[in-house]
Amino acid sequence: MRMRFKPYAHDELMAADFHVHEPLIWGGKWHAQYARPEQPFVLELGCGKGGFISQLACAHPENNYLGIDITDKVLILAKRKIEAAYQAAGRPIDNVKIMSTDIERIKGVITAEDTVSRIYINFCNPWSKNGSSHKHRLTYPRQLINYREFLKDGGEIYFKTDDDDLFRDSLEYFPASGYDIEWMTFDLHENEPEWNIRTEHEGMFTEMGIKIKALIARKDPDPASVTWIEPKILKRQAREAAEAEAAAKTAQEGEDNE
Template sequence: MRMRFKPYAGPELAACAYHINEPMAQKGKWREVFQNPELPIHMELGCGKGGFLSQLALRHPERNYIGVDITDKVLILAKRNIERRYAAEGKTPDNVVILSHDIERIRCMLAAPDQVERIYINFCNPWNKKSGHKKHRLTHPRQLVQYRDFLSENGEICFKCDDDDLFEDTLQYLPEAGFEITWMTRDLHADEPAWNIRTEHEAMFTEMGIPTKALMARKAAIDPETERRLRAEIQHTDPYEQKAAQGEPEAQE
């Protein structure tokens, strides 16, 4: 179901102390936005309504968190959920920031100096309707090679989904893009780890009897030729990259 336009979202987010209005301007210097810049950075791609992110950030004050989603009308719900959960604990959100950005162009807002230690991807769009759309998956090799740019040495990806095809394909994508799968399960709740935080989608699919698939993967070596091919594909298909090659200025997200 398409979410309705929320006219209040933009102004409310612009006034929010932990909303980043111009994320591309922070490329390479994300630590500066946090009260405690020395803490490790974790991030959630596709944070949605912020249920997972708000619980995770509260549970781990020893880490800084970045939550990314593509549209303000979703991000405003994350902002309110974060505020509500922190207020219930008598705390202020000092270790989390949120922002809207096209995740397919995540390379435009993060760089090697940012040294993100872990990426969370939870129940992303499986893009199963047409095979040509699979390149939009957040675990597609074109995406994974971008994550390599800002993940720390041995940086991790934590992935959960309900979709069998997406999960099985991701098991192939990760080694291609130079990631080592260190743990996986096709039924997370059969022996649920204490560290797991159930997302809204996770609870819904579990109630429907659909098992949650999950894995952890670590950044490792990538074949140089594969990396060159993936980066060339990104440049060839991204209209913003083509404009940059022609010397046209790139618009801010």
């Protein structure tokens, strides 16, 4: 269901100290935006209503967190959940921030100097495989390769989804993009790990009888581990090879006729 526009969202977010008002200016300087800049820097890509990051960040003050989503009408709900979680814990909001950014254009917003330790991707839009919409997936190789630029060597990506097609495709995306899949499951709740935090989506899908799929992938520091080639490049290479073969054949026929 599409969320309604919230006219109050912008002003309320602008009044929050932990909301990043100008994300485009902090590339290479993210650690310095936190009270304890020496701590590991962790991202949640597509934080949605904030059910996950509000619990995770509040429970782990030893890390600094940044939750990213594309629209204020969702981020305002994350802001309120973070406030509620920290108030209940009696803690200041000093290790988590949120910002509105198109994750497909994250390159440059976060840079290699920002040294991200871990990335969480929870229940992102699976995007249909019809046409080219699947290229917008947050686990599509083009995106995973972008994340390599700021994820530290050996850094991890934790990924959860309810969608079978997205998960099976992602099992191919990660290795082709230079990541080793260290752990995976097609039923997260069968032997649920202690680190799992159930989100609103997770609870909803579980009640519907849909199994939650999950994996942990680790960045291989070797650039040669990236083997992905965009399909459009493969098509161009095939076309160029066919054209070269046709030209060579025409040239040979010309020589034979002399």
